Amino acid sequence: MRIEESIAVDAPTDRVWALAGDPANLTGLDEALAIDPDPETPTAGLHARYRLLLRVGPTPIGADVEIVEFAPGRELAWTSLTGVDHRFRLRLREVGEDRTRVVLRFGYSSPGPLGLVADLVSYGRVRATMRRLLAAVKAEAERGSDGRS
Amino acid sequence: MNAPESIVRALAGTVAGATSSARRLAGGVVPRFREGNLDDRDTDAMRELLPAMWLMASAWFRPDIRGLERIPRQGPVLIVGNHTGGTSSPEVLISQLAFSAYFGVERLHYQLAHRMVLNSPVGSLVRRFGTVEADPANAEAALEAGAMVTVFPGGDYEVFRPSWDSAKVDFGGRTGFLRLALRQDVPIVPMVTLGGQETALFVSRGEWLARLTRADRAIRLKTIPIVIGFPFGLSVGGFPPFVPLPAKVTIELLEPIDLHAKYGADPDVDEIYRDLMATMQATMTSLQSERRLPVIG
Numbered sequence: 001m002r003i004e005e006s007i008a009v010d011a012p013t014d015r016v017w018a019l020a021g022d023p024a025n026l027t028g029l030d031e032a033l034a035i036d037p038d039p040e041t042p043t044a045g046l047h048a049r050y051r052l053l054l055r056v057g058p059t060p061i062g063a064d065v066e067i068v069e070f071a072p073g074r075e076l077a078w079t080s081l082t083g084v085d086h087r088f089r090l091r092l093r094e095v096g097e098d099r100t101r102v103v104l105r106f107g108y109s110s111p112g113p114l115g116l117v118a119d120l121v122s123y124g125r126v127r128a129t130m131r132r133l134l135a136a137v138k139a140e141a142e143r144g145s146d147g148r149s
Numbered sequence: 150m151n152a153p154e155s156i157v158r159a160l161a162g163t164v165a166g167a168t169s170s171a172r173r174l175a176g177g178v179v180p181r182f183r184e185g186n187l188d189d190r191d192t193d194a195m196r197e198l199l200p201a202m203w204l205m206a207s208a209w210f211r212p213d214i215r216g217l218e219r220i221p222r223q224g225p226v227l228i229v230g231n232h233t234g235g236t237s238s239p240e241v242l243i244s245q246l247a248f249s250a251y252f253g254v255e256r257l258h259y260q261l262a263h264r265m266v267l268n269s270p271v272g273s274l275v276r277r278f279g280t281v282e283a284d285p286a287n288a289e290a291a292l293e294a295g296a297m298v299t300v301f302p303g304g305d306y307e308v309f310r311p312s313w314d315s316a317k318v319d320f321g322g323r324t325g326f327l328r329l330a331l332r333q334d335v336p337i338v339p340m341v342t343l344g345g346q347e348t349a350l351f352v353s354r355g356e357w358l359a360r361l362t363r364a365d366r367a368i369r370l371k372t373i374p375i376v377i378g379f380p381f382g383l384s385v386g387g388f389p390p391f392v393p394l395p396a397k398v399t400i401e402l403l404e405p406i407d408l409h410a411k412y413g414a415d416p417d418v419d420e421i422y423r424d425l426m427a428t429m430q431a432t433m434t435s436l437q438s439e440r441r442l443p444v445i446g
Contacts, residue, residue: 057250058212058213059212059217059247063253110201111197115197115200117204121204
């Protein structure tokens, strides 16, 4: 399965990056997602590792992930090392003065024909989580732009 | 040789031959008992089977699993659960799948089970998911390898308790798991399950039947349960097998207990046992109070 969602944020790119450039900061933006930094690689950047928990069904699904692409202010991507196989990408692009387009991609694939069924069943819930996450990033960044944070 | 003697010998030979044939036939049909092996755990197979099995288990039992974050993130730990649901024991499958989903299949996890489970039709499947025979040596080897180990000390005694005792934690006084945790100096995490006893109507453990047939001595079977289940109705000793009703299964994991830290260097096992039973029973009672209807939850 491959999910791609995007959203326009009325905030400068560096503000959005300050919010989303460290995956650990995404924790708390949506109740279905929690990301904790690995104590051995506490600083965000290439090869930093995190522990991800994503609630899809009756229990959170866990994975250890590692940042495999990291361009400050523009893009980050991680891939799973253990747990559920998946890839995640967050792309930030300036589309005007104090305006940023954020693109989120989340790909996952379970093995086997029944794995495909499981993926299809979970698709709606995962997609909804990613949409809520983007909406939360937008709300948080725009609140910061208004000087209300 | 006179005629009557030859007839008797011929008959004896026929009977011996028939018995031998029957034994050979039975040997081919009845699976031989095979002990569990830690190496039977197959991470690759788990990875492939997990999504589909989790989907099916979630759809059938609608599990509600609480407190996974209380399990220590690393290191050996002994998870101690009450046993439910007779031969289907939904909490065994559900907890195994939940741990695999939460921690990833890479984290070592073994479950101890009765030898009969490992030699049942699902034996090869549960072996791949890390189920080994309930033997102290297996548990020690797994803990020494740094694994999580799940035990159900109540075993066949608790798993076949009558349905009207569904919300009762009863290990039958078995304390071997505590001695194991103390010897290995590993924390225990209590796990309380409610709902399994609603997957059929469990009438009796049939301990008297096990004694009468000497199954308790021959194959370590202390119970021959009497169950009314779907679709065959009366089931004795697991035959015919029943299809578990889709009862809602609730599992709660409690805070880890460091036995030496809490009870000292030379603790009284009976005291720990009493405390543990009280703690688990309190959680069970709380879970039961949330339940509105049997099966539905």
